Amino acid sequence: MQLKIGIEVHGYIFVDAKLFCNCRIDAEASPNTTICPVCTSQPGSKPMLPNKDALDRIIAIAQFLGCSLNSRLLFQRKHYSWPDLPSGYQRTISGTYSSPVGVNGNFLGIGIEEVHLEEDPARWDPETGFVDYNRSGYPLVEIVTKPDFTSAEQVREWLKRLITTLGYIRAVNPDSGIKCDVNISISPDFSRVEVKNVNSLKSIVSAINYEAKRQEKLVSSGRRVELETRAWVEQLQETVFMRKKELAMDYMFIPEPDLPAIHVSERYAASIRKALPEKPHEKMERYIGKLRIDRADAEILSSEILLADLFERVAAKVNPVLAARWLRRELLRVLNYNKKELQDLEFDESHIIQLLRLVEQGRITDEVGKKILEKLADKPFDVEAYVKDEGLLVLSDVSELERLCDEAVNSNRKAVSDYMKGEEKALNFIVGQVIARTKGRADPRKVREIILSRVALHK
Ligand SMILES: [Zn+2]
Structure with a gap:
């Protein structure tokens, strides 16, 4: 049975302000202090034009990963009802009618299906019901790979390299962490299970290994692997059932009427590519x-x-x-x-x-x-x-060096006899004494040579 893995990874784009308003990006800010009517979706509020820096970065990422660019980008509304999303929809350049920013790339031998841009929802704490909107509207990159991975370890190494690389071009903040959805399949037709929200390299490895074992067990007991969405539960170190694929969420995508289509000209793309x-x-x-x-x-x-x-x-x-x-x-x-x-x-x-x-x-x-x-x-x-x-040039006066070595040998008789008994460390100790006396100005190899010649006389 061939293990096949594809991933969807989200990273935070390295910019100062949110995607559709001027609120600053600051991971340290106290809850609900970097917010405005736009990123909290107050009635009547409209998004500003997308952050130019975020667009530059996403175009850079897509090109760095070898994707072909789409020349016309359209934001979509992805609808779902959840406490972290006051408008009831997320703005994203993905979904049913969209053309992603970049397609058909390749990074270190793994195919990239698509690269796109979207806004992050707020942070909701299901225990207390508290919502922190600071994160709402942060620009995110989503990178979707082809199912080209064959082991959890390979995914881990690749993701590490990906994060380094995107941090390198200052496109993604490597300190902000990543969010990952993992598609895992052991059947030849890639009838797969999606595991949602795996958020560290360690959990990604555990989730993949767990899921591969679970699917193998099902198959070897004559059962089918169902197309379904599962969640990784860190405390249990297990995946648990979320929903059947047939009941997959209908996000009711519609084009975002408040934002114009973005034209990506060849000149614009080339100017970013040249700077990579x-x-x-x-x-x-x-x-x-x-x-x-x-x-x-x-x-x-x-x-x-x-x-x-x-x-x-x-x-x-x-x-x-x-x-x-x-x-x-x-x-x-x-x-x-x-x-x-x-x-x-x-x-x-x-x-x-x-x-x-x-x-x-x-x-x-x-x-x-x-x-x-x-x-x-x-x-x-x-x-x-x-x-x-400071007189720090190397001590080149041989007679001075010899004098210091003689002194060290004579005043460290015990070390000399230890060395004669085969204790290599004892010699290092004597060399160290001379180096210390010269405040590091003596060449250790020379000192060693002289001391060895002196110790030989004691044999
Ligand atoms: Zn705002």
Whole structure:
């Protein structure tokens, strides 16, 4: 039996204002503070023309996912009665009479059926009956795939990449989460079960695996898999029956009379297409193939556009492998430690290039370089001048190094004898003593060499 999975994923489009009014988008706002007559559907209120930024983003998404665009977009009213929808209908570029924004795309080998734009309903709490309208009118992208997935793990990996990619072009806010409906089938004719509202990558995997098992059990006991809609219940880790497909909701789609059709000209589409960056996985492959970067480094560097841009500017001036290692390990460590984002940093690539050139030429040790990077995160400064003023150049005086190593060997007799008994760590300890004495200015490989030659004399 072949498992086939298709998904419909919703993400929040990265814009400042709602789709049909000027209310701001702010996930932190207290309930019902970013609202107006339009997004709460007061009697007599009319939508404003759709948010231009949201349209730009949706056209960008459709093209980034390789879709062909429709040149005439029409909003529809999708009717249903639910407490989160005061007007009784949702405005969407989908449904019976619509032409979606984009069709027939492909992302990482998975077919994209369609991409469209719609507004989010409010947030209703069924326990208390409380409705928060802040979210009402947020622009959403819906991406519908073909049933091309064959495992839950594949869906998870693909979705992760999709979110990264759409975050990358600043089209979708990756921090706002996603909502997913999953279609799962094990029969050859794709008679499928739809599982509604699965809202995290982890739940998506659990829901698919649960549903595949449930359907297999039905089939092996000689029963049919019914076409139906089910809901994923997080607490039970199960899908439960919602409705039969024959009783599928009739949404009574009608064209939205308050909004004009939107014409997407080739010129408009092309201007957005031209501004789109290289896709993250294309970047990653280029880093690995052309720049010889380690796969793990390349994957992280290419996953965030600011980081990738910085890396490329630095790698143009210093050895790309060295740049990749320092940006991925050291820069990200410093950012993490200071709880800062890349865009918060005051220093730029010129500082990192100065620093890495010194490391590349062996004029400072890695140890000193790391400390300088930490200092740069506080406040930028001229790295060359700082190294000279503070006397941080690598300790190249061999007799001085030998003297320090002799001292370390003589005052750490226990470590020496531990090392002779086969304890590798004891040697690192002695090397560490010398490095500490020189405040990191000694080259650890040289120190190790000298100490080994001295220890050999003790044998
Ligand atoms: Zn509003």
